[in-house]
Amino acid sequence: MVRVRRFARGASGRSGPRWVSGLALVGVVLGALVMLVPFAWMLATSLKPGQALLALPPQLIPQEPTLEPYRRVVSAFPMVRVFGNSLLVAVATTAGQLVLASMSGYAFARFRFPGRDVLFAVYLATLMVPFAVTITPLFIIVRQLDWIDSYWGLVVPPMFSAFGTFLMRQFFQSVPRELEEAATLDGASALGTFVRVILPISGPAFATLGVFAFMASWNAFLWPLLVVRDRDFMTLPLALATLQGLYPGQTEWNLVMAGTVISVVPMIVVFLFAQRWVIEGVTTSGLKG
Amino acid sequence: MYERGARRWLTLALFLGPSLIGLALFLVGPIVASLALAFTSWDLLTPPRWVGARNFVRLADDPEFWTALRHTLQFLAGYLPLVMTTGLLVAVALNGRIVGRAFFRAVYFLPVVASWVAVALVWKWLLNPAFGLVNFLLAQVGVAGPAWLFDPTWAMFSVVLTSVWKDTGFVMVVLLAGLQGIPREYYEASAIDGAGPAQQLRFVTVPLLMPALFFALSISLINSFQVFDQVYVMTGGGPAGATTVLVERIVRQAFSFSRMGYAAAMSWVLFVLIFVVTIAFSRAQKRFA
Amino acid sequence: MKLVRTFLALALVAGLAFAQTVDYFSFTTDQAHVDELEALIEVFEAQNPGITIEYTTAPFGDYFTRLQTDFAAGSPPDVFELNFENLATFASRGVLAPLDDLLGTDGRDVFYPAALDAFAYDGTQYALPITFSTVVLFYNQDLFDAAGVAYPTDAWTWDDVMAAAEAINDPANRVWGIYQPVQFWEFYKVAQAAGGGLQVAPTIAIDTPENLAALEYLVGKIEAGVMPTDAELSGVANEDLFANGQLGMLVSGIWMFDRFAQSSFDWDIAVEPGGARQATHFFSNAAAIAASSPEREAAWKWVEFLAASPEVAAARIESAWELPALSLDNADALAPYLARPQPANREAVFASLAFAVNPPVVDRQPELQDIVNQELEAARLGSKTPAQALADAQRRVEALLAD
Numbered sequence: 001m002v003r004v005r006r007f008a009r010g011a012s013g014r015s016g017p018r019w020v021s022g023l024a025l026v027g028v029v030l031g032a033l034v035m036l037v038p039f040a041w042m043l044a045t046s047l048k049p050g051q052a053l054l055a056l057p058p059q060l061i062p063q064e065p066t067l068e069p070y071r072r073v074v075s076a077f078p079m080v081r082v083f084g085n086s087l088l089v090a091v092a093t094t095a096g097q098l099v100l101a102s103m104s105g106y107a108f109a110r111f112r113f114p115g116r117d118v119l120f121a122v123y124l125a126t127l128m129v130p131f132a133v134t135i136t137p138l139f140i141i142v143r144q145l146d147w148i149d150s151y152w153g154l155v156v157p158p159m160f161s162a163f164g165t166f167l168m169r170q171f172f173q174s175v176p177r178e179l180e181e182a183a184t185l186d187g188a189s190a191l192g193t194f195v196r197v198i199l200p201i202s203g204p205a206f207a208t209l210g211v212f213a214f215m216a217s218w219n220a221f222l223w224p225l226l227v228v229r230d231r232d233f234m235t236l237p238l239a240l241a242t243l244q245g246l247y248p249g250q251t252e253w254n255l256v257m258a259g260t261v262i263s264v265v266p267m268i269v270v271f272l273f274a275q276r277w278v279i280e281g282v283t284t285s286g287l288k289g
Numbered sequence: 290m291y292e293r294g295a296r297r298w299l300t301l302a303l304f305l306g307p308s309l310i311g312l313a314l315f316l317v318g319p320i321v322a323s324l325a326l327a328f329t330s331w332d333l334l335t336p337p338r339w340v341g342a343r344n345f346v347r348l349a350d351d352p353e354f355w356t357a358l359r360h361t362l363q364f365l366a367g368y369l370p371l372v373m374t375t376g377l378l379v380a381v382a383l384n385g386r387i388v389g390r391a392f393f394r395a396v397y398f399l400p401v402v403a404s405w406v407a408v409a410l411v412w413k414w415l416l417n418p419a420f421g422l423v424n425f426l427l428a429q430v431g432v433a434g435p436a437w438l439f440d441p442t443w444a445m446f447s448v449v450l451t452s453v454w455k456d457t458g459f460v461m462v463v464l465l466a467g468l469q470g471i472p473r474e475y476y477e478a479s480a481i482d483g484a485g486p487a488q489q490l491r492f493v494t495v496p497l498l499m500p501a502l503f504f505a506l507s508i509s510l511i512n513s514f515q516v517f518d519q520v521y522v523m524t525g526g527g528p529a530g531a532t533t534v535l536v537e538r539i540v541r542q543a544f545s546f547s548r549m550g551y552a553a554a555m556s557w558v559l560f561v562l563i564f565v566v567t568i569a570f571s572r573a574q575k576r577f578a
Numbered sequence: 579m580k581l582v583r584t585f586l587a588l589a590l591v592a593g594l595a596f597a598q599t600v601d602y603f604s605f606t607t608d609q610a611h612v613d614e615l616e617a618l619i620e621v622f623e624a625q626n627p628g629i630t631i632e633y634t635t636a637p638f639g640d641y642f643t644r645l646q647t648d649f650a651a652g653s654p655p656d657v658f659e660l661n662f663e664n665l666a667t668f669a670s671r672g673v674l675a676p677l678d679d680l681l682g683t684d685g686r687d688v689f690y691p692a693a694l695d696a697f698a699y700d701g702t703q704y705a706l707p708i709t710f711s712t713v714v715l716f717y718n719q720d721l722f723d724a725a726g727v728a729y730p731t732d733a734w735t736w737d738d739v740m741a742a743a744e745a746i747n748d749p750a751n752r753v754w755g756i757y758q759p760v761q762f763w764e765f766y767k768v769a770q771a772a773g774g775g776l777q778v779a780p781t782i783a784i785d786t787p788e789n790l791a792a793l794e795y796l797v798g799k800i801e802a803g804v805m806p807t808d809a810e811l812s813g814v815a816n817e818d819l820f821a822n823g824q825l826g827m828l829v830s831g832i833w834m835f836d837r838f839a840q841s842s843f844d845w846d847i848a849v850e851p852g853g854a855r856q857a858t859h860f861f862s863n864a865a866a867i868a869a870s871s872p873e874r875e876a877a878w879k880w881v882e883f884l885a886a887s888p889e890v891a892a893a894r895i896e897s898a899w900e901l902p903a904l905s906l907d908n909a910d911a912l913a914p915y916l917a918r919p920q921p922a923n924r925e926a927v928f929a930s931l932a933f934a935v936n937p938p939v940v941d942r943q944p945e946l947q948d949i950v951n952q953e954l955e956a957a958r959l960g961s962k963t964p965a966q967a968l969a970d971a972q973r974r975v976e977a978l979l980a981d
Contacts, residue, residue, distance in 0.1 A: 020486050024382040031379060032396045034454070039399065041422050042411045054814070058425050076609065104308035111301055119309075126316045130515050130563060132539045133556040136549050137322035138315060143651040149634070160311035190300045219404035221518045226544065229636045229644060237406035241522055242637075244410065253414050260407045271402045275395065278402065279462045333646035334671045347981060352974070419812035436809035441961045528808065529956035544643045546944050 042264070046070070046257040053253050069254040070262075076255070077239060078231055079262060086236040086263075089154045090217040096159035097213045098206055105168025106194055110180070120169075123162040131222065139226050153227040154235065158217060164209050171205035172198065211274055212281030218267060236263040326553035333547050344554035354555065356530065357538040360445060364534060365513045367449035372509060373502070375453060376460025381494065383461070384468040394465070398458035405455070405518035412451040413438060413523050441531035444524055448532060451519055460505045467501025468494070503574045507567065514563050535559050598876040602633040603648075603655035605641040605863075614897055618890055622883050629876045642667075642944070649673055649868075656871040657880055660705050660864050662696050663939045668866070669699035670941070675867040677703045680878050688886050692934065693903035697864045705864035706885035707903035709894065712930040713767075713859040715739075715851065716820060716828040716921075719844040721746050721753070725826070732929070734851035736771075736795055739827065743804035746826035755804035757816040758829040760796045760958040762950045763859070763937070768792045770935045773854035778938040778946070782979065785972035788854070793964040795853065797957050808959060831861070832927050836898045839920050847921045849930050860934035862903055901927075942978060949974045 040060065045053070047065040073079055108120050138157060147153030175198065183193040221237045228234050234242065236259075243259045271278050327344055331337035348354050383394050400408060415421050416437040424434030435443045475493050484492065495502075517536040520526065526533040526541070539559070543552035604615065612635065619631045634655070636644045642664055648654045660668065668674050681703060686694060693707035717730055725745040730738070743755025758764060766776040772795065774788025783789075799805035806819070820828040823843050829850060838845060850858050865881045867874060884890055888911065891902040895915045904911055906928060916924050940946050950971055957967035 021385065021387065024385065025387060027378070028382050028387065028393055031375075032393055035396050035399060035458075037422070038408075038411050038415055038454070041415055042407075045414065054420050056420070056425075058420060058422055060422070100308045100311065103304045107301060107304040111304070113301055122317065123312065126312065126320065128560075128564060128567070129316075129320055130536075130556065130560055132515065132536045133323050133553075133560050134316060134319035135540070135556075136326065136543045136553055137319035140322075140647070140650065141314065141319065143647055146653075156311075157315040160308065160315050162312065162316070165308060191303065194304075215402060219406075221404065221406050221521075222540070229634060237404045240404075240406045240410060244522075256410055257414065260410055264403045264407050267402045267404070268399060271399070272395070275398075279398065333643075333650035334668070334673060352977075417812050418809045419814075421812075436807075439808040439812070439959075441956070441959060527952075527955065529959055529961055530952040541948075545948075546942070547643050547646045 039264075042257050042260055045254055046261045048254050050252065050254060069252075069258040073243065073255045073258045073262075077243065077259070079239070079259070081232060082234050082236055082239045083262065085151075085154075085233060086218055089151065089235055090214050092151070092155045093158050093217040094210050094213040096155065097161060097164045098210055100159060101161070101164025101168045101209060102199070102202065102206070103194075104165045105170075106172050106198065108165065108169045109172035123165055126162045127166070135222070135226070142227055148227055149230040149233050151233065154224060154233065158220065158223065161213075164213065167209050168202075168205060171202065175201065207274070207277040208281045210281075211270075211277040214270070215267065215278070215281070239263075323553045323556060326550050327557050328554075329550040331549040333549065337550065340550065344551050345558075347551070348554060348558060353533070353538060357533045357535050360532060361514060361516065361534045363445055364449060364452075364516055365510070367446065368452050368513050369506070369509055371449065371453045372456050372460055373506060375457045376505065377464055377502075379457060380461045380464035380468060381490065384465060394461070397461050400455040401458040403455075406522050408451065408455050409519045409522035412447075412454070416447055416451075438524055439528060441529050444528055444531045448516075448519055448523055451523065452513075452516070455519075456509065460509065463505040463508075464498065464501050467498045467504075470501075471497045499577060500574075503570070503577075507570050507574075510566060510570065511563055514559065514566070597628055597630065598873050599630045599632055600657060600873050600876050600880050601655040602631055602880065603641075603645060603658040604633060604635045605638045605659050607635045607637050610897070611899060614893060618884075618893060621889050622880060625883075626876075626879055629879065631880060652870075654868040654870065656873050656877040657865055657867055659708075660697070660866050662862060662864075663937050663943050665697055665699060665705060665864070665866075666939050667941060667943065669702075669704045673869050674704040675869045675871065675874060675877075677706065677867070677878075677881075680882075681706070685886075688905060688908070690903050690905050690931075692860065692931070693862045696860075696862055696936070697866075705866035706881050707862045707864045708884045708890075709900035710860065710862040710903040711832050711900040712861070712927055712934070713829060713831050714847040714849060714926055714930060716830055716834070716838065716845060716847050718820070718823060718826055719846060720823065721826045721843075729846070730827075730848040730851065732849055734848070736851060736853045739851050740799070740802070740804070743799065743826060744802065747804045749803060749806070749810070753824050754806050754819070754826070756799060756827040756829075757805055757819065757825050758796060758799065759816070760800075760954050762947045762954065764796065764829070765792065765950065765954055766937045767857050767859055767935055768796060768853075771850075771852040771855060771857040775935075776938045776950070778940050778975065778979065782972065782976050784950075784975055785968040790964055790968055791853070793954070793957060793968060796954075797964055800958065800960075831859075832901075833899045835921065845921065846923050847926050848923065849926045849933070852933070856933040857935045858930040858933040860931065860936070861900075863900075940979060945978055946975060949978060 044060055044062050046069055047067070048059070048062045049064060049066050049068060052059060052062060052064065108116065108123075142148065142153045142157065145152070147156070179197055179201075180193050183197045188196065218235075219237060220235070221241070224235045224238045225241070228238060231239075231242075240256070240259050240263055243256050326337070328339060328341060329337040330340045330344070379397055383390055383397070387393070415423050418424055418434065418436040418439060421437075423437075427434040437443050437447045471494065475497070476489060479489055479493055515536050516534050517540070520532055520534050520537050521540075524532045526537050535555070536559070539552050539555050542548045542555060606612065606615065615633060619633065622631060623629065641659075645654070645658060654673070689707060690710065693710050694703070697703065697705040697707060715730055719729065722729055722742070725742075727742045727745045730742070739756065745755075746753070747755040769775050769789045769792040772788045772792035774786050774792060775783075776789070777783040800807055806816075811819070816825070816828060817830060817834055817837065819825045820830070821838055821841050823841065832847075850856070865884050867877045867881060871877050886902075886904065891904060891908075891911045892914075894900060894902045895911070898915075898918070901915065902911065906912070918924065938946070953962070953967040953971040953974070956962040956970075957964050962970070
């Protein structure tokens, strides 16, 4: 089991000679440039008119900035709808995962029933199986349910992640039993206790799992690629990949980059507001999309 | 826990049921189905035919499979050392007292929150041989840049480079979490003993960071066996098949060639590979950390 | 009151019984042609009250797997697009509705015979051709004039192409003599023009001297520097390069007419020159009906409309993308096409049909194309010699078709 410690709290730094920290600062700044320049290049390209794309030398700051690529990408592609799809799918998947994971996690943490440990081992075992193994049968099941080109197909299968159950179980196990026992003495049912006593103190665990689930869903590519063929149900990553080939025989990097900006900016905003939870979610899960 | 008899089972069903049904339908079911499929030949138009172990026999002398495996290992061999090194350097640098530490941590983490499709597209454009920024900058220092994604010898390296850029931030936060757990006194004590920064890194930081290093490494390892999104968007397996990787081949066999049984067999081989490596890894971890 | 309600309910049931929905699945995904399809659906629905067409599309790359999963799930679309090399896969498994009775003998005369025959399997008609197109040699007249080279004629051969390309070539200014793609779709044709062919039955003959000559001709243009490399193109499409006036010649399809018409220079087309003999493309897409479709009658009306109705023919000629696959005797339908100003030599589109060749067809078509494309790409990029690439293609196709 992985213990995650909060970062960004308390400096445990050690300071060596001055030249070392000077060198480190130079390295950090250079590295940060390498991290930021691609984003700048993306933004710059998205503001360029078509003829400036192939200009040499390349313009890192567009000489004649224009919003035309955005206008075109929104008119050529139902971008607003696609954006809404991504949002809807990510929110629904996250909400579903939170409900399912917290309830099942609670059951594994607090209920005693025959076969519990075996069942939990099965949950854990599914975490080891690569998505490539399940993808074909999963696709056929979803096809049988007639969920191709529907929100159901995009939302429901990714909701069931054993990882969430695992995470929530760990959290509930760290909650002192006394809290629930007091409620039980007052005659509350298990569900009542769960809703009134446990949920209110589960904020941090929810935030961690929620942010992770949201990011994974927002950025997911392979699954939407398979279950969506209708533009009306495309999510952003899928729309982006499609934008690349939208104009056969034409190369419109400014449109592609405009679409990329539209997809990346919301995630960056979420990240800046919820940095701590994002980092914890990602660190704990160790999974990317 | 609280109630008895039928009521208790009802409560359990309420908490665990939905998750259990979903897991059975969308994870365990497909895993079992995929195992069965691996022993059939199925083109989707006619019913599956049982072929015994033929798919696995065929895999053994399928050059495409071995090439894809070799490419996957090449990716891994380039990506793992690079991403661990950059991640460790950045983590150590950003653990000390440094101006704008929170800002830099956020900057290095930005690529992690962007979707793979977006990152792959931006880098595809950055690495464009004639009009991209990278070759332009190289030309400024007198280097004639390669054709990157258009050159079979450079294509995989381009994918590695992009992946290292995206995942450095992830390794960084995992290691920062580990670094934060190293008590400050250790550094103070070693400083009194006359240890410089290099010795401190060697004798204090790295040994105490082992669990975090192992965690970051094993997650990166498992993820790099399943490398797909960046390859799909950046090269589609090309040029001339120079970047075909295992998951890309599985998806192609299943969803371009309609060879469901063969794809399932290949995915199980991948699973066994990941499984064996993970087990070997946790054995090693017990010995060293 | 009760009577009225019963009557209303009955009317509703009757209405439902008459309302027929035909699902149509197409691999035409770009916006302009989706718009055209929607307009055509409106016309059809107005002519056939009670029939509703519901279409979906998928990019060509994953169209056929999607189609096959639909069949696997037991709910295929009623009508779907097919092309020549994929017909056999579906027809041989008995999932297509035979169309002979519906078509009748008179019905056959409407079509261009080769197009119709291409969609028969074992003597049964399984699909109707809805479009056809060919590939021709496009040339930039301004660049030819500037280099002092005479325009291509029907008598041209590969040697003339190379000579003209070298005269026009000016890579320092990003102008090249010619672009001809090096991939499966070019190669099976060029191989036949060299006197060989991509033969897969009864024996596999890919690594032959004639095919080697063909591949050396294709790759030789890059080696001679008269055709841009992938790195020089850097992702700019060859059609863009021609439209920008940066290519003397381009081997491409007639579907580019409209786009090139917006160019600022003069251009025209010629029948594609050959090597040992002449060979040209004949591309045709068709519409087929699923054998299990419960709406066969309505489906047939839609297929017939797509393939042979004057409205569709007029729309295709208007959009200048692909042509309706109608008999050339049908002068009325084709006249507006020939009357358009650019390119002047539109007769070359039809003259090309005299040399039309077909691609090889195997049961595992996508894999065959994948292998051939990988090897051709290796030769194009110079990581394999043409001889190595053909030897590897031969070996890999043998392995593919052996199991």
